[in-house]
Amino acid sequence: MNATDGPPGVPLGGPVRREDDIVERIAAIVGRRDIPPGEVHVGDDAAVLAPFVGQTLVSTDTAVWGIHLDAALFPLEDLGFKAVAAAVSDLAAMGARARAIVVAVTAPPGTDLEELHRGIADAASATDCPIVGGDLSLGRDVAVAVTVLGECPGKGAVLRRGARAGDTILVTGPLGRSAAGLRLRRAGAGLDHPLVIAHRRPWPRLAEGLAARGAGVHAMMDLSDGLALDLHRLCDASGVGFALHDVPVADGASDDEALSGGEDYELLIATDDPARLALVLHGRGLRPPLAIGRIVTNRATRTLRGEHLERRGWQHSL
Amino acid sequence: MNATDGPPGVPLGGPVRREDDIVERIAAIVGRRDIPPGEVHVGDDAAVLAPFVGQTLVSTDTAVWGIHLDAALFPLEDLGFKAVAAAVSDLAAMGARARAIVVAVTAPPGTDLEELHRGIADAASATDCPIVGGDLSLGRDVAVAVTVLGECPGKGAVLRRGARAGDTILVTGPLGRSAAGLRLRRAGAGLDHPLVIAHRRPWPRLAEGLAARGAGVHAMMDLSDGLALDLHRLCDASGVGFALHDVPVADGASDDEALSGGEDYELLIATDDPARLALVLHGRGLRPPLAIGRIVTNRATRTLRGEHLERRGWQHSL
Numbered sequence: 182m183n184a185t186d187g188p189p190g191v192p193l194g195g196p197v198r199r200e201d202d203i204v205e206r207i208a209a210i211v212g213r214r215d216i217p218p219g220e221v222h223v224g225d226d227a228a229v230l231a232p233f234v235g236q237t238l239v240s241t242d243t244a245v246w247g248i249h250l251d252a253a254l255f256p257l258e259d260l261g262f263k264a265v266a267a268a269v270s271d272l273a274a275m276g277a278r279a280r281a282i283v284v285a286v287t288a289p290p291g292t293d294l295e296e297l298h299r300g301i302a303d304a305a306s307a308t309d310c311p312i313v314g315g316d317l318s319l320g321r322d323v324a325v326a327v328t329v330l331g332e333c334p335g336k337g338a339v340l341r342r343g344a345r346a347g348d349t350i351l352v353t354g355p356l357g358r359s360a361a362g363l364r365l366r367r368a369g370a371g372l373d374h375p376l377v378i379a380h381r382r383p384w385p386r387l388a389e390g391l392a393a394r395g396a397g398v399h400a401m402m403d404l405s406d407g408l409a410l411d412l413h414r415l416c417d418a419s420g421v422g423f424a425l426h427d428v429p430v431a432d433g434a435s436d437d438e439a440l441s442g443g444e445d446y447e448l449l450i451a452t453d454d455p456a457r458l459a460l461v462l463h464g465r466g467l468r469p470p471l472a473i474g475r476i477v478t479n480r481a482t483r484t485l486r487g488e489h490l491e492r493r494g495w496q497h498s499l
Numbered sequence: 500m501n502a503t504d505g506p507p508g509v510p511l512g513g514p515v516r517r518e519d520d521i522v523e524r525i526a527a528i529v530g531r532r533d534i535p536p537g538e539v540h541v542g543d544d545a546a547v548l549a550p551f552v553g554q555t556l557v558s559t560d561t562a563v564w565g566i567h568l569d570a571a572l573f574p575l576e577d578l579g580f581k582a583v584a585a586a587v588s589d590l591a592a593m594g595a596r597a598r599a600i601v602v603a604v605t606a607p608p609g610t611d612l613e614e615l616h617r618g619i620a621d622a623a624s625a626t627d628c629p630i631v632g633g634d635l636s637l638g639r640d641v642a643v644a645v646t647v648l649g650e651c652p653g654k655g656a657v658l659r660r661g662a663r664a665g666d667t668i669l670v671t672g673p674l675g676r677s678a679a680g681l682r683l684r685r686a687g688a689g690l691d692h693p694l695v696i697a698h699r700r701p702w703p704r705l706a707e708g709l710a711a712r713g714a715g716v717h718a719m720m721d722l723s724d725g726l727a728l729d730l731h732r733l734c735d736a737s738g739v740g741f742a743l744h745d746v747p748v749a750d751g752a753s754d755d756e757a758l759s760g761g762e763d764y765e766l767l768i769a770t771d772d773p774a775r776l777a778l779v780l781h782g783r784g785l786r787p788p789l790a791i792g793r794i795v796t797n798r799a800t801r802t803l804r805g806e807h808l809e810r811r812g813w814q815h816s817l
Contacts, residue, residue, distance in 0.1 A: 219554075219655070221656075221658060224659075224736070225593070225656075225658050225659050225660075225720075225736070226558060226588075226589040226590075226592035226593055226659070226720050226721060227556040227557060227558035227589045227590055227592070227593050227595065227647075227649065227656070228556065228557050228558065229554050229555075229556055229593070229651070229655070229656045229658070230554060230555040230556070230557065231554065231555075232551065232553055232554060232555065233550070233551055233555050235550055236537075236547050236548060236549065236550060237547075237548040237549075237550065237551050237555065237598075237599075237648065238545040238546065238547055238548070239545060239546050239548065239599060239601055239631065239632060239646070239648060240544060240545035240546065240601070240632060241601040241602070241603045241632060241633060241634050241644070241646060242603065242634050243603045243604075243605055243634050243636040243638075243644065244636075245605060245636055245637065245638050248636065248637055248638070249636070270544075271544040271545045272544075272545055274544035274545070275543070275544055275545050275547070277545065280555075281555075281557060283557055283558070283559040283646055284559070285559045285560065285561045285603070285644040285646070286561075287561055287563060287605075287640065287642050287644075313557065314557060314558060314559060315559060316559050316560050316561050316644070318561040318562075318563050318566065318567070318642070319563065319566055320561075320563050320566070320638075320639075320640045320642055321638075321639040321640050322605065322638045322639050322640055322642075324605050324636070324638055324640075324642060326559070326561065326603040326605075326634070326642075326644035326646075328557070328559060328601055328603070328644075328646035329545075330555065330557060330648070331545065333547070337537070337547070338539075338543075338545070338547045340539060340543050340547070341542075341543050341544070342543075402543075402544050403544060418542070418543070
């Protein structure tokens with residue numbers, strides 16, 4: 182797959198293969214059959230998409246094999262899946278509709294590019310968002326840089342910065358599943374254990390994000406780096422503090438995994454009308470949101486059950 | 500810079516640095532001060548852009564340090580510049596207006612990320628297209644994955660597939676400058692030699708692409724991999740052949756560099772009204788296009804001055 186031909190082509194795996202041939206095989210894996218009339222996906226200098234409705238949203242994310250996913254414990258296709266899911270989750274966090282995905286892959290010779298792209302295609306299919314272009318390059322790492330495009334009609338995207346004192350803080354589900362899955366996998370659990378699947382195949386909450394935007398929530402983001410880091414970021418952006426009364430811990434996860442495990446991709450929401458949010462989610466067949474606390478005026482107030490909640494999470498692994 | 504927080508943060512260079520701090524310093528280098536009202540660039544889960552006019556275009560390209568640019572001969576900031584310029588050139592090739600750029604960087608510890616992002620910012624500024632988001636990850640390679648977003652109002656993007664028998668084939672300038680510059684640099688030429696600059700700082704022909712689309716040309720692409728490969732691709736997509744009578748060689752370049760050097764980023768155009776194209780380019784103060792041949796019906800006919808022109812270029816370095 183290659184919507185572009187920018188830098189010169191480079192060899193990728195096995196015996197010397199022509200870039201155009203590899204691109205064709207990969208396009209067959211990730212390409213959509215039902216391309217809307219007037220659109221061009223793979224095969225030209227750029228992909229051409231039918232006009233977007235309202236604001237255009239864009240986000241980019243890279244997943245590196247051995248860094249963002251343990252290469253000894255998980256198959257390569259999980260790297261592709263996670264990279265796409267993490268990027269699409271950023272659109273969910275704005276309340277956007279996902280419109281298109283482009284994927285730039287670097288890999289050393291011998292990499293099973295077809296396996297990697299099967300994971301990419303699975304995630305695109307699961308989120309119902311087409312892969313419209315990409316790029317392949319030689320590199321020492323297997324790295325997947327995913328860029329997602331979305332649209333926000335109507336009142337526009339929900340930002341991090343809109344939380345107001347008195348707002349209820351909610352999450353779309355219990356936390357810690359991904360971190361618990363990684364722990365269990367390290368201890369020998371199979372790839373099909375439900376918590377291990379939560380780590381391998383994260384689920385972007387697109388439907389929840391759209392519903393929350395429709396319900397008029399004030400601020401939203403996705404929990405990629407853990408509540409104990411991401412809630413601080415949301416409150417920094419909004420210039421407010423928080424007082425949590427609860428952290429919903431997923432079955433099988435520890436308190437610490439729920440607080441700072443990361444990669445759950447549940448949405449974190451601030452709204453002055455939690456009843457409306459619950460009603461809208463219910464009306465779309467989605468799980469009820471879980472209230473975990475309240476936004477407060479004093480931006481230095483950052484508490485869980487009255488104790489100061491330190492800023493920690495993936496950032497601290499630096 | 501980080502419009503996303505997908506995979507966990509990782510350390511980047513020197514003493515342990517917090518991801519959020521690095522992101523802030525880089526955002527100061529690449530971020531635009533005059534963000535249009537209603538838009539959000541760096542700092543949320545995704546960037547939010549004012550509605551696009553007409554079709555949305557997207558293309559992605561990766562440049563890897565030591566593969567797409569010789570690390571012994573060129574400064575790191577050139578990698579950033581070339582990566583952005585190559586991606587933006589794909590929008591020029593469609594006749595699009597560039598609207599936004601996102602950049603996903605991987606780098607090993609100790610990389611001068613500020614130098615790299617100065618090159619990225621230079622190219623964004625030169626093409627008048629804002630960097631609206633990005634991502635930083637640890638990796639063994641310095642790799643820059645650039646995704647560009649553009650818009651095509653009116654009749655829409657110019658594709659590769661529209662060339663028709665009888666069309667005149669033109670290029671927007673003489674060829675071989677980039678390859679000649681690389682050769683001269685290897686032989687000791689300074690970084691400020693005009694041909695070396697053509698290699699280090701390629702110039703996307705956005706104005707020419709817009710003008711050509713306005714002039715109603717039939718097919719267009721950018722010459723990233725050399726005429727002797729890219730013209731075959733254009734004719735493959737259009738189901739036609741070509742008969743070239745000339746290849747315009749830039750001053751200081753060899754015939755071979757002009758034919759298959761690559762990275763010139765001049766536009767390759769097929770049109771049935773070359774006089775109108777010349778007039779429109781002239782009216783916008785742009786160089787006159789150079790006619791090099793004609794599109795023919797028989798798709799097996801691929802000739803230069805009556806001899807078969809082999810498919811070669813960067814693809815052959817595989």
